[in-house]
Amino acid sequence: ELRKDTNDLVVRVFDPTNQGDQPRGKQVLEPKGIWYTPVTGIWRTVWLEPVPQDGIKGLRITPDVDAGRVDLVVRVPSVLLAKSELDVVASAGGKTVARLTRDISKVTSAESLHGVRVELAIPQPRLWSPEAPFLYDLKVTLKRDGKVVDSVDSYFGMRKIELGKGPDGKTRMLLNGKAVFQVGPLDQGWWPDGLYTAATDEALKYDVEITRRLGFNMARKHVKVEPERWYYWCDKLGLLVWQDMPNGNNKSPEGQKQFGAELHAMIEAYRNHPSIIMWVVFNEGWGQHDAERYCELVKGWDPSRLVSNASGWTDKNCGDILDVHSYPKPKGAAPEPARAAVQGEFGGLGLPVPGHMWKEQHWGYRGMADAEELTCGYEELMQTIWKMKDDPGLSGAIYTQTTDVEIECNGLLTYDRAVIKPDLDRVAAATRGDFSKMPPPPIVTSVVPTSEASPQTWRYTTEKPAADWAKPGFDDSGWKEGPGGFGTESTPGAVVGTPWKTADIWLRREVALPGGPWSRLHLRIHHDEDAQVFVNGVKAADLKGYKGEYVNVKLDPKAAEGLKGGAKVVIAVHCRQTKGGQFIDAGLVDVVPQAKK
Secondary structure, three states: OOOOOOOOOOOOOOOOHHHOOOOOOOEOOOOEOOEEOOOOOOOOOOOOOOOOOOOOOEEEEEEEOOOOEEEEEEEOOHHHOOOEEEEEEEEEOOEEEEEEEEEOOOOOHHHHHHOEEEEEEOOOOOEEOOOOEOOEEEEEEEEEOOEEEEEEEEEEOEOOEEEEEOOOOOEEEEEOOEEOOEEEEEEOOOEOOOEOOOOOHHHHHHHHHHHHHOOOOEEEEOOOOOOHHHHHHHHHHOOEEEEEOOOOOOOOHHHHHHHHHHHHHHHHHHOOOOOEEEEEEEEOOOOOOOHHHHHHHHHHHOOOOEEEEEEOOOOOOOEOEEEEEOOOOOOOOOOEOOEEEEEEEEEOEEOOOOOOOOOOOOEOOEEOOOHHHHHHHHHHHHHHHHHHHHOOOEEEEEEEOOEOEOOEOOOOEOOOOOOEOOOHHHHHHHHOOOOOOOOOOOEEEEEEOOOOOOOOEEEEEOOOOOOOOOOOOOOOOOOEEEEOOEEOOOOOOOOOOEEOOOOEEEEEEEEEOOOOOOOOEEEEEEEEOOEEEEEOOEEEEEEOOEOOOOEEEEOOHHHHOOOOOOOEEEEEEEEEOOOOOOEEEEEEEEEEOOOOO
16 A cells, blocks of 8 residues: 555565576576576566556457457446446547447446457548558546546557468468568667666667668567557557567476466557567477467467467467578578468678677677678578569568677667668668669679589698698698588588588698689688688688678788789688588689679
8 A cells, every 4th residue: 555655665576587487588697699688677667657446457459440440348347337338439630530438337247357348430440551550549438427437548550460362372461451561670679778678768769760761661579578668669650560479498387387378468468559460479499389279379369460389490380370580591481371471580691880889799690891791781682582572472571680689790780779780771772672772793703613513622631730821831731632612411501522520620722813803802601610711821801600601701901912813822711610510611703893774
């Protein structure tokens, strides 16, 4: 009971983070890679307001576009049923567009407990969409004996999400009866100054605004729920939302029970937001269990939205969505008769920006040299995505990601939101499927071939060599000789000529360069993981992480000096492997930019 003078509020919480079985998203006690600093304290908005003891207890809003109405469920205390009524008003621009007063004096106690149903017809409804995010104002008033007991204000959007056949006959996600291709970022909602908590409402609004400015019409809120204000701005500014359930370990019966309870609570808490069109139960295989049962439960709790059983990896052939992940290039999936297909994650092009990093350590799924390379890489990926819209028939795609997060530098923005890394206009155009701003691809000519098309012979060793191993005069006659590339067959994108399974490998290759001149020599390389490359003993590139495919990387200018036709060149490579796949192959290419016509 509150007193008129000072009151003390004590909140006691025990949080074992990833050592417990409760849903916790990406929080871990030892942050690294894609796992982040744990959050302490109350991270959501907290407020205190007086409300009538016998006032309205809850309000559920569901638009019914086909019927031209909005369906309400209003929870009221049964003690008020005698001589009580509900007055419901929908308005637009301050003008009443629909009104209904319902006598609830004869409503049963059961209906009072679960909610009094009200169907409010909306004449000539204006539909909500990303292009036109029109919202109606809503006021619900509870009266007894003609006197106002309580009233609540809200809003709603008239929109419908469903599966159906597109113009091409393929199963699609339909928004308001039309196949709308949904493209959005993986949005993790982390902040360097507050982790789970944005500093201000303006900060939440900016994240939605910049997402729209980048050309996206959707965002996948990744294994986190946000304060109501983020969803409000999505409703207001027109951003579709795929809402993930935050993951947990879910190893114990108690943990699985808690997961189900919190999944239900999340849906009930956020179901009034028209921007949310899909519930995603699991991300990949994180804590996945009973996916089929959860899909049925979610459909029962909220039949007005789509449900995805799992985004990536471990599809259980249930729900409305078939979702695949692939980095950096998308691989797509064909829709099924009863399920639409989406590319749930792809991209991850990494560009660290000094002065705007969590720490010096950083990584990306594929490193970019500068803003121009990032912009071009994004445009190329989006070209592939828009082709996959038609074949095999994607309904949506998620690019990783909106912003950097801690040591991840995969964002289109820096972690502090201070820098938009790529060219904004070109990215926005590519996101929307407009590639008119995209420069023509460069002309790439092989100078020293890789083993992509045919095996190239290298000297190699898995024993650490002498310090001068990369220099031209080094005697490598005691090394083994074999065809490239080097690695394991299971590594994505690998063309293996010689198996390599140790932690380290050192390669040397001496060739005579063909006649030039060359415009811009680049290293062509596929590495998994860290690779150092030397040209005539000069470090040409120091590459971290892995690529998953062959890419062209600018040579250090010092390493490119003196490289002319007929000259002999020694290419030396050291690659280090720690986990997962492993592969190394390299060569030289000439990259000539083309002028835009």
